Amino acid sequence: MDKDSYLTTPELIEELKLSRSTIYRMVREGMPYIQFGRDKHFNLEEVKAWVETRQRGVGALSPGTVMNNDTLAMTFKCSTQGGMRRSNTTHTLVVISDHSNLKNVYEDKWMNDILYYTGMGLTGDQVLEGNQNKTLYESNENGIKVYLFEVYSPGEYTFIGQVALAEEPFQTDEEDQDGNLRKAWKFPLKIVGASYPIPEETLVETYNRKEKQAKKLDSNELKKRAKLTSKSTKHLKKRAEEANKDKQRNVRTITSTAYDRNPYISEYVKRLANGVCQLCEKEAPFKDATGEPFLETHHVKWLSNGGEDTIENCAALCPNCHRKMHYLILSEDVEKLKAVAQKNSEI
Structure with a gap:
C-alpha cells in the first residue's frame, strides 16, 4: 500500500x-x-x-418539508439549540431564520432572492472567531454544505433548500439584545438548486403579527427601530448595487411575488401623520377595530419600481388618496409626497 x-x-x-x-x-x-x-x-x-x-439522508430532503426541532436535529445530527448549527457527522451547517419570535434581535432580509442572513452573537460586536460565523464565512471553501430553514410559526421549521454565499459577507450597524448599537455580520445567501416558495399568506400573517407589536411600542422606541431599519435597508441596497445587481428590491420568490415591508417603518410614518392624510390633509375617514385612525402606508417610489422600504420613501395616506396614487400618479402629488417623506425622515 x-x-x-x-x-x-x-x-x-x-x-x-x-x-x-x-x-x-x-x-x-x-x-x-x-x-x-x-x-x-x-x-x-x-x-x-x-x-x-x-449526508444521503440530508440530500433526500425536499424543499418545503416542515419538521419540529427534534426531527431537524436527528436528521442533520446537530444540536437542538442556536440559529447556526454545525454537524461534524454530516459535514453540514444548518442556518435558521426565525421570523416567529417578535423579540428576535436578528433581522434577516430578502433582496432579489438573496437572504442577507445575520450572524451569531446577541450582545456586543459580532466576531468571526470562535463560533459558526467563521464556518459560514468560509463555507464556499471549506466543503461544508449549508442548509436553510425558516420559522414562521413557533416550533415549525420549513426547509427552504441548500444555500451558498452569493457574495462577500460584510458588517453593518444594528442593535444588539440590550439595545446597544453594534457591528453585525451579514451573510448574503442564495439558493442552490430547488427551493421552497413560501406562500404569500404566511408572509402576510407574519407581517400582521409584527405590525401589532409595532403598535404597542412607545414613540421613542418605534422611532429608533424605524431609523435603524431604514439605515440597514439603504446599506443593503448599496451593497446590492456595488455587486452589479440590476434590480435592487426588497423581494423574494413566493407563490406570488411579494415585497418585504418593515412594520416599524409603516407604524412610525402613520404615527407621525397623527391621524391626518399626508396628501389631502384631511382626517382619516374612519377608525380601525382598536380605535386608531385608519391610514395606509404608501411608498412614494413603488417597491416594484426599485423604491426603498425606508422612512425617506414613505407617507401615510387615507384609503382614497392611496388608491388615487396607484391609479393617477399625478406629478404634483408625487412631488408633494416626496417632500412629506423627506420631512418624516428628518423628525
Whole structure:
C-alpha cells in the first residue's frame, strides 16, 4: 500500500478545514483510515465518500418539508439549540431564520432572492472567531454544505433548500439584545438548486403579527427601530448595487411575488401623520377595530419600481388618496409626497 497516497492527520485537517478534535470524533464514528506505525493516515477520496454517505439522508430532503426541532436535529445530527448549527457527522451547517419570535434581535432580509442572513452573537460586536460565523464565512471553501430553514410559526421549521454565499459577507450597524448599537455580520445567501416558495399568506400573517407589536411600542422606541431599519435597508441596497445587481428590491420568490415591508417603518410614518392624510390633509375617514385612525402606508417610489422600504420613501395616506396614487400618479402629488417623506425622515 502506497503511503504517499494517504494524508496525515494534520494534512487532512488542512484539506477539510476541520479541527483535530473533529477528525478524532469522525474516526470514532467510522471514518476510514489505515495505520502506519502509531499514526493514522487517510485516503482523501475514501473520506469524501464516507462523508457523502452520511449526508444521503440530508440530500433526500425536499424543499418545503416542515419538521419540529427534534426531527431537524436527528436528521442533520446537530444540536437542538442556536440559529447556526454545525454537524461534524454530516459535514453540514444548518442556518435558521426565525421570523416567529417578535423579540428576535436578528433581522434577516430578502433582496432579489438573496437572504442577507445575520450572524451569531446577541450582545456586543459580532466576531468571526470562535463560533459558526467563521464556518459560514468560509463555507464556499471549506466543503461544508449549508442548509436553510425558516420559522414562521413557533416550533415549525420549513426547509427552504441548500444555500451558498452569493457574495462577500460584510458588517453593518444594528442593535444588539440590550439595545446597544453594534457591528453585525451579514451573510448574503442564495439558493442552490430547488427551493421552497413560501406562500404569500404566511408572509402576510407574519407581517400582521409584527405590525401589532409595532403598535404597542412607545414613540421613542418605534422611532429608533424605524431609523435603524431604514439605515440597514439603504446599506443593503448599496451593497446590492456595488455587486452589479440590476434590480435592487426588497423581494423574494413566493407563490406570488411579494415585497418585504418593515412594520416599524409603516407604524412610525402613520404615527407621525397623527391621524391626518399626508396628501389631502384631511382626517382619516374612519377608525380601525382598536380605535386608531385608519391610514395606509404608501411608498412614494413603488417597491416594484426599485423604491426603498425606508422612512425617506414613505407617507401615510387615507384609503382614497392611496388608491388615487396607484391609479393617477399625478406629478404634483408625487412631488408633494416626496417632500412629506423627506420631512418624516428628518423628525
